[in-house]
Each structure stands twice: as structure tokens, then as C-alpha cells.
Amino acid sequence: MDTDRERHRARETAFYLFTQQSLPACKPVLTPGWVIAIFLFMGVIFIPVGLISLRASHCVVEIVDRYDIDCVPEPSRMDKVSYIQDDSIPKNCSHFMKYINPSWIDAEVNSYSLQMYVKSRSDKQLLDGQKYHDTSSCQPVESNNNRPIVPCGLIAWSLFNDTFEFIREGAELKVNRKNIAWKSDRGHKFGKNVYPFNFQNGTLIGGGKLNPEIPLSDQEDLIVWMRTSALPSFRKLYGRIEEDLDVDDVVVVNLMNNYNTYSFGGKKKLVLSTSSWLGGKNDFLGHACVFVGCSSLTLAIIFMLLHVKYRRPYGDMSYLPWNRKSFSG
């Protein structure tokens, strides 16, 4: 008896159940009830959530203005590349935009060729400056006249350098250009004692120049630019307009059209936008959500009808794969 009891006890232990593969388990079965309930639940959740996100997206005001063609004078439009590369021509340009309550500005650059581009940087150099020598990742913009370039690499070399000024009713709108980069980038990825050195001194000038007096960690334009985008068409934050704009205000934008997108057929746009809790204007999520919710509801209803109308065929073997074809073998 003792051994029996012991054996019984041994069979209760988790280890025995584990090794004998008889652990207690929950074994859900996709019954029509569950299927209908889950689809109903998804419909009930996703339709309102989709509507909320659509509403958030609709609250966002976004005005997009493409300026890269308009800002090239008529005579030069045949050869935009030589226009943009000619330093002697002033690149300023004025635009009229009629906006409703915009509060921040993105510059959008389209169709960037990313080949060999995204990797051409040296994160260590950005943090440590010239002390860090192994900048081979920065090829082909690694050094100039045997002296290192800080910041090195193609990304930095192609720094976006159009500038914008906003004038409303004759008075300049203040644009806050601070805190446009992520705090961690400023604090830990770009050195406080690293100053631009030997930058854009080569024969090929890419984008903007940097003020060698200001450490990299304060060059927020550069920091924003260095945080590479995922896709070829992207926007970067330029700054925030901290004054409220009123409906039908006309804003004049004086911009310096310096940045060369013509050589690779890219587009440049200026975007003024407000924001919501979900970020910028994008109806996609809302639409998709509502769509998924609606289809879930439809499926739930279809399943419900089927369930009511046709009982599940019990044990009907004619569907079994080996019964479909005549059994041979």
C-alpha cells in the first residue's frame, strides 16, 4: 500500500506530468460561438477606434507647398543644376501661403538615393570628434587634404541648407528652432566639445556649411538631418511657429533655395502642419481600422447566419483528404 501511495504521489508531481507530457492544458476549440464573438469584438473595437483616429487626423491642418520649381527663375529652368551650383546667383525666393493655424514646419525632400549613403557616417566621430580616427565608414567623404573632416561622411556632407523666413502682415513670425532634435541625440550622440572642422572644404560642395564655433551637440539642423529617414521620401522638422495663426492669415515665406535636388530629380516641399495626439495628418490608419472593423462585423454576421441556418455537419468524413480521392494503397 505504501508503495502504491508513493507511486500515486509520484504521479502527481509536476515533473512526472512534465515528462509524461500530461501537463494540465487548456485546449481551446474554434467553435462558431468563439469565432462570432471574436469577430464581433473586433468590429466593436475597431470601428470606434478607427473613427477616433480619423477624427484626430482630420483635426490636423496640413498645407504642403512645393517650391523647388517655382523658386528657380524662368530662364534657368532648363538647367536647374547649374543654377543651383552657381554661388553667384542669389537664391532667395518668396512664396505666399494661406494657412489656417499651422504651428510647425517640415521640409520634405523626395526621392533620395540612399545607395552608399546611409552608412556613410561615423557615429563615434560625431561624439568624440577628431580624437576618433577610424573613420573609414565615412567613405568617400572621409578626409580632405589629409586632414580629417568633422563631421565626416556623405550624410553630413549633404546637409539640407534651405532656410525659411515667415512673414505675416509685415511682421516676422518667430520660429523656434530649438529642441527639434531628439534629446538623446543631442545629449549622447553628438559631442559637446566637437566642433566642425575642415567641413565642406573640398572641391565638391554637397549641402550646407556649419558654423565651426558651435559644437555639434548644438547644431540641431545637423542632428535632425543625421537621423536618417526610413524611406526615400521623407520630412524633417525645421522648427515650430509658436504664435497662433488665424484663419485666412497670409504668410509670406522668404526662402533661400540652396539645396540641390535637381541633379537627382528630387522634389522639395514646405509643409506647415498642426499636430494631434496621434501625430500628423494621415487618414490611412483610420480608414484601415474602419475597414477591418466593418469586415469583421460582416464576417461575424455571416458566421452567425451560417450557424443558425446550417448545423455543423457532424463527423462528415467526405471532406477528409484521404476520402476525397478514392482510397488506394
Next chain:
Amino acid sequence: MYYEEADKPAHARTSNLNEELGQVDTILSDKTGTLTCNSMEFIKCSIAGTAYGRGVTEVERAIYRKKGSPVVHEPNGLNHIEDSADVNPAIKGFNFKDERIMNGNWVNEPRADVIQKFFRLLAICHTAIPEVDEENGNISYEAESPDEAAFVIAARVLGFEFHNRTQTSISLHELDPVSGKRVNRLFKLLNVLEFDSSRKRMSVIVRDEEGKLLLLCKGADSVMFERLAKGGRDFEEDTREHMNEYADAGLRTLVLAYRELSENEYEVFNEKMTEAKNSVSADRETLIDEVAEMIERDLILLGATAVEDKLQNGVPDCIDKLAQAGIKLWVLTGDKMETAINIGYACSLLRQGMKQIIINIDTPEIQSLEKTGDKDAVIKASRKSVMEQIVSGKAQVSALSAISEAFALIIDGKSLAYALEDDMKNSFLELAIGCASVICCRSSPKQKALVTRLVKLGTGKTTLAIGDGANDVGMLQEADIGIGISGVEGMQAVMSSDVAIAQFRYLERLLLVHGHWCYRRISSMICYFFYKNIAFGFTIFLYEAYTSFSAQPAYNDWYLTLFNVFFSSLPVIAMGVFDQDVSARFCLQFPLLYQEGVQNVLFSWRRIVSWMFNGFYSAIIIFFFCSRALEQQAFNDEGKTASKDILGGTMYTCIVWVVNLQMALSISYFTLIQHIVIWGTIAFWYVFQLAYGALPASFSTDAYRVFVEALAPAPSYWFITLFVVIATLTPYFLYSAIQMRFFPMYHEMIQWIRHEGLSDDPLYCEMVRQRSIRPTTVGFTARRAASRRQ
């Protein structure tokens, strides 16, 4: 699968055959030691047209158990099936229970004289030698074959104790029906006409104490009934009927008959016999046979015996289950044909009404050719004969299989040698496949291996060989899976096997439960691996395509590296180890489930491709939804836009959720372990992001503080994760809901049954299971079905 009596657990000796255990199409089995325990038990007899013996054979027990009814002809209201505990007889080789003739009660039976002769014959007509234990006077017997020993023991227990043999005499202790005392009887042994496989009988000629000359003969029914005298056929009909019953219950039967000889007759016979024995010509044997033939006629029938070639515990049950599962069982044995056929009956591989195709070359023409010594002619004739028999067998099968007649093929070793020749083996295989059961007797170890190879290569299906002795080693090695029985016959078979088990009956659980599970686990696991790596890899590919193939990965290097290590590995391992579509009980209750493995439905191209397709569309949905949702607009309310690390992080989060939830959706067995690994893996991804992001920027590069600073505070990150994950999984969920509801696979039906609590409804279960029982299969369920049809 632990055999307590011998302390032998099952032992897997190779680890890479698990899934094949779930796909076995043909089992090739040895007989002695595998199906049987090689011990004979005297269990029933029919004397003077009355059937005695209430012992229950393993086969009958299995049938009764199946019916769920108690043993019907149990006397005194003892309506219980004996458990295996009291099956083990107190006396080895004796399992006879009948109070009518035991303990000397036979003297009260109406035909006591016949009973006396019957058991006296059993005690005399044999070649066994008694060994008396000096200490306690117990007698044990040394016999040529175990069934002979069983007879002598039976006679001893019933009061006819054979205790001494000399060159010329046999002495018995016997109960005298008149005085009721035990007396010593001496029989003078005059001649022994020995048993051989062509004569199929054995006789002795003795002179009893009263001086009467008796010829006592026992033999197979096929030769004995024709030798009965006109006046000796009193109980022929009853005896035949009993013998059919016995054969159907899987017993070996022998007919007993005797004859009184006149002195003259004996004189003549003895002369001729001596002459024949003294001849030195090549046909000496024939001469002896002829003489014996002369004397062994005009016999008077006494009755018949039934000896059970003891099957191992649970063998008929196991064979029945395997047959229901659609597995074919071939028996390859070195025994002679009669034995093999008896065992075939015993384990329901053969049954009455099954058309037997017997191929042998013991035809008179070939025998006469053999005598001439012309070996080439013999070979030629044999080959021709075998070919003809195969062709005619095939013709029968194809003609009658339409009316679902079941066939059995029985072939002996000599014919097998020709049938396995290159030009014949394919037609032999075709014939064999057309038969429900195949028995190869008198086959050598090499032939066993050759047959195994023929089946393996010829059908292209998975074969399993099971055996226990050194003569099975070739077969075990040739088959896809070799199962060794770690019995008494040494370790050779076990050493060359892939899996060692202690008893044949464990094969049922090994194949139907563990084989099925393993097959299912491994096929799901491989499909899932395809799925998750395609889902992951294809997002990267799509990202590349959208960035002009810049070779810039969408994800951080460490994310890429650790996807298969941390974020998707444990759930799939847990599935590969623990997943069960249905519990072991249901695997055994619905053996047809095993066909999922044999037909390979869980790892068909269709299934692999659909899983890959699932991976592709998951990747497409994840990539496009994420990149469209995080397109160019601001990512959070500060107006910062989504950079590469944010898109990558979001997509990666979605992938981790999707592949793990996909796993949760596709398994239907959640133990604590499954919960821990699935939810733990997802949780670990967040922990990893925190930990990795907290490392210095020089190490974590573009993942530095991304989660803490950018992803976690942004509602859009969580919102996108929730939405994309559910949207990605919805199509699969819809698919499996439809499949489960309208086109359930067999295991899903069983899940329904379990879920709806119908497993206790015998009618319904029977309905689901009935489909699996085809009239052409073997096993006692099919036997029952066949007898019901008739």
C-alpha cells in the same frame, strides 16, 4: 510503455526518426517472441462431439472486450472477464478449466470411455521424455515442440500421468474408473511413426496390458478426417464444427483418433516396416511413408485438441488498432506454414471466409523432379510454378476485390526465394499489396531483409520492422524503422534497432500516439519555421525594394541577429516538444487519425506552400501598413518625424507579436509552458528594447533610447502595433475558422467531439470511427464486421 515485469522501459536509440513513426504504412513483424511468447497452452478440447474447456484465449478476450459484453458461456454466473492477472496459469502450458472432466469428474460423463481413450492417447502418443525431480517427485517433460509438452502436461493434470519411458515401454499413472484408484499402467511401445510436415500426423503402436494392439494417431484435420473408418465418424460433424470454432479463436488444433489392430495386420505391417527401414536406397523415406500410410487408416475418431500458441499480452488488440489505423501488417516467420497460419488466425490476421492465396512449391511434379536430382529442372519448374501461382492470385484479387473480398497471401520460404527474383518481385509485390494480410513462412533472415527492402523500395512508403531475435537483425536494419523487442532472446535485435520496446503491444501507443504526435509536431514546426522566417525576411526584402536596394537593413543589427534566437524560438520549441492535437486517449480511440501521417496531409506541398504564403502576406501587410501609417507625417505631437529606427522598431514589434500570436492561434494545446514562452517572448522583446537602448550609444547605435524616448511615449506606436497585428492575423483566423467549421480535418473532428462532450456517446464515436473499418482489413473488429455481414 514501461514493462514492469521485466523492468524494461521503452528506449529510443535514434533521435531522428520520430516523425517517421507517424507515417508507417507497413509493419513487418517477426512471429516467435514478437507476436507470441513461444509457449503453448492446452486450452480446449472436443471429445466425442462435446466441447470442453472454458479457458478464454487472448483473441476471444479481445473480442469480448471490444463488444463490452461479458464472456457469454461463463458458468455459475461468473460474468466477468478474467483479468490478465489470473490468465497466467498455475501450470505452465495448461490453461484448461472445465469442472466436468477435471479432478477425475470425467468418469461421470456420458462418454467416459472415449474421454479415457482420448487422454490416454495424449499421454502415450508423443516423443517427450519425463524428468522426475528427485526432491519433490514433480515431473517435467522434455519435448520436441512446446505443443507436445502441453499435451502431456494436460494429460497429467487430468489424471493420466506419464512418468516413465523406456526403449520399449511407456508407463502411466492412471485413474481406474471402476475402482476409483490410481493404478500404474504399462504400455509396450511397438512402433513410433514420427511426425513430419508432409504427413502432418504422428502415430504410435502400443500393446496394452490386456494385450490389445492399439494404433494411436494424432494429426492435422486435413489428413485425419479422410482416414477415418466408416464406423469411426460418429462425431465427425460436431468435431469439425468445434475445430472451426477453435481455429477462429486462434488455436492450433489436432485431431485424435485410434484404431485397434489385429495381430495379423500388425505382423504384416511390422514386416514391411522393418524391410523399409532396412532398405538403403534413396527412396527409403518414401517406402516408410507408404507402409505407414497403409496402417494409418480406418481410424476411429476420438476428438480434437486445441492449443493456444500463447500470444503476448494485448497482441490482438494492438493488431486490431493498427489495422484500423490503416497500417498493413506482414508476418515474416521462420515457422512452418501451419503454425504461421494458426498464428494468423490467432491474431486475426486471417479469418474464416477470407480468401487465402497460398503459394508453395510442394507440388507432386516438383517433388518427383527433386527425386531425379536434376537441379536445373527443379529450379525451372519451381520458378514456373511460383509465377503461375502469382499470376493466378493476382487475377483472383483483381476479379474479386470489387466486391470487397478480403485476401490473405501465404507464401513459404522456398517459393519466396523465386518470388523475390528480379523478374518476379514486382508482380509478387502487387499481389501482396492487394491482399489484406501477408504471411511469409519458413523464411530465412536474409529473405526477411529482402522482403523488407522490396516493400520499402517497391511502395516507397515508410516501413517498420519489429523483431526480437538475431534472425531479425537484417530486417530491422533494412526497414525505415527497426523496432527491437527487448525480450528474452538476447540483445542483438535491440542493438540494431532504432527503438526498443519490451512488448509488441506497446507498438500501438508508440505509433498511434507518439508517432502521430511527433509527425504532427515536426511537420507543424517545419511549416512554422518557413512561415516565420519568410514573414521576417520578406519585410526586409520589401524595405530594400522600397529604398532602391540600398542594402540598408530595416532593423538594427542586433534585432536582425536575435530574431531567431530570442524572439521566435522558444514557442516553436515548446510546440515541437509539447503540442498535442488530441490527447493520447483519443489517438487510441480513433486510430484512423494515424492516416494523417501515412497520407502525409500535414506536410503536403499544399500545406507547406500555404504556410509560406501566410508568411508572405503577413510580411506584406506588416510592411505596408507600418510604412503607410508612419509615412511622412509627424510621428508624435511634437512634430518629429519617423526616422528609420522608428519605422524599424515599429515593424519589428509587429513581427514579434505576429509570429508569436500566430503560434498561439495555430496550436490548440496550452500548458503553462506554452503560456510562459509565448507571452514571455513578447514581453522579452520590450525588456530587450529597454535594456539594449540603455547601453551606450556607441554600442546600441540607432537603437539608443529609441524605445524610451520615441516609441513608448507615442500613442501612434501602440496603436499601430495593435492594429497591424490584428489585421495581419485576421486572414489566418478566418481561414482556420472556416476550415474548422466546414472542412474539419480528422483531428479537428475529434477536437469537436471532445469539446462537445460527445466522447462519452458511444454511438456517435462509433459513427466517426466506423469509417475507418474497411471490410478488406484485418483485425478482430473487421472480423466481427465480416461475420455480421454474412
